[in-house]
Amino acid sequence: SLPARVATRVKSLARTSGASANRIIVELIETGLEAREQEKKRFFETADRLARSRDPEEQKRLKADLARMTFGE
Numbered sequence: 001s002l003p004a005r006v007a008t009r010v011k012s013l014a015r016t017s018g019a020s021a022n023r024i025i026v027e028l029i030e031t032g033l034e035a036r037e038q039e040k041k042r043f044f045e046t047a048d049r050l051a052r053s054r055d056p057e058e059q060k061r062l063k064a065d066l067a068r069m070t071f072g073e
Helices: 004-017 021-052 056-071
Strands: none
Touching: 004 021, 021 056
C-alpha cells in the first residue's frame, strides 16, 4: 500500500495521462531504476577519470564530485 500523499499523486498522474494507476506506478519504478543505473554509471566514470588524471586541480574537483555523489551536498 502507498502512503496517502503518494497515492493521491499517482491517481492524479493517472487521470491526466489517461493511464491506470498501476501503469503509472510501473513507469515511476522503471524511471527510478534507470536513474539509479545512470548515477552508478556516472560514479564509476568519475572514479575512472580520477584514477587516470595527473592534474592536481582536476583530481581535487573529481574527488569533490565523488564525495557529493556519495554523501550528498
